[in-house]
Amino acid sequence: MFPVKFHSFRGASILTLALLISACSTNKYAATEKIYKQKTKDFAAIISAAPPAGQLYDLANPTNQTWVGSVNFGIRKPNFVILHHTAQDSLAQTIKTFHSTKAATSAHYVISRDGKVVHMVNDYLRSNHAGVGKWGKDTDLNSSSIGIELDNNGTTDPWPDAQINSLVKLLETLKKTYNIPTANFIGHSDIAPKRKPDPNKFPWKKLALKGFGYWYDDVLQNPPVNFDGPNALKLMGYDTSDLNAAIIGFKRHFIQSDITPKLTPVDLLVLYNVYTKY
Template identity: 75%
Template sequence: MSLINLVRNRQSLLIVFVLLVSSCSSNRYAATEKVYKEKAKGFSKIILATPPEGQLYDSINAANQQWIGSVNFGIRKPNFVIIHHTAQDSLNQTIKTFHSTKAGTSAHYVISRDGKVVHMVNDYLRANHAGVSKWGKDTDLNSSSIGIELDNNGIGDVWQDAQINSLIKLLATLKKTYNIPTANFIGHADIAPGRKNDPKNFPWKKLADKGFGFWYDEVLKNPPADFDTEKALKYIGYNTANLPAAIEAFKIHFIQSDITKTLTPVDILVLYNVYLKY
């Protein structure tokens, strides 16, 4: 075999190898994509059913109910964004978890440490990220929010600029697309006091400076003598059924250097300043 033919054969083998690797990489999640499409198709059948199945208010006297479809309706849209840390060691580990039916958890987006954004659930669909939670009078945040998981183990992991920059770009898109109020960009700990503590040591001020959530001013006003801290926490949105847990959640978000379950004089100044923004 001539040297030229040998080189050509090796080049051909290399091309085939590259194509095979590329094919395997692109089809890595083919099985889970199929499951996603099948589930979405099942939901579409539920939406298209007329009359809707299982929505009789009087099963005994069904003839007393009639279906007449209106022409004025649309898709439900998210009104909150909930930010989490993954408490795992890599983007791939989190993707694997969100493909586990046993784990049963998911999020709309996952952002890696290097800023890569992975979209995993359609924004209009309900992801399983909030769990048992409450904010204000909303007791089902899964149904009203978009969940964003940030690749961070929650144990001393430093927040990377690339990750936060990607998050800010994503939040800008979501806020504009769904007209999400500034106040409605919150953390997992905020909506699940005592149960969750993420994201920890998070740069909330940097987000607030861009219009995603609130932060306190540099100069803090003194609250009135009759300032009720529990009512203020509740007014902001915290579930105060377990007041120490609500205080801890507030401090995870706004204080960070001290997350004990009691309010110091400085904490009260911060709480009053944040309360005035709602």
């Protein structure tokens, strides 16, 4: 709420009041903001309960455990950033989807084609953007990552400079604030290659040059004769339990011109080069 000085110039104060009333009555997100606040309040209550409710490790033997709160702790921080394309036609449509309890999906940030950034979930909270997926041994990427949705129809849309420039600025802040490793800027198709193709034909190289994710060098060395491509994919983080899906995920990210589930000699050169960076 802004302080309004009624004792100042009368005409101006009435005008200010009228503007304030109009701003309040036209907040089309008032209802969803109210739900957001209530949910954060509920989570705050869970966090501040001491002893925490429902966290007894041995329900059969409750007398064998007690609660003594420590004074040294912090709040858990995100350690990955996962990029998506919205597969929608506008920012407004995406916001509408992220307000639909039926869709049950969200992202921490949405970036429009013209570079406008909309923050929708506090970085410290878990947004529903990653779904079922795996990277390395991490099987709950929603808990460990920030999700960024880029407004893009996922097929014919280009990636405008304004959108990428805003993304880079946001990534700079996130990387610095949460000390996120360079390797941990990845795509939805990396962690869920069986289900997700996004972000499609994305300019990953541009991001890698700024320090977000890795890209291969201009000059590629031949891998050693015993180079194990599938194992390299696994060590990078890909879930190779479905090897074809992992290869497609890798090729969507690093090859793009061909996403067949087969590692060609050129793909192996690229894979060996990026694998040594991860």
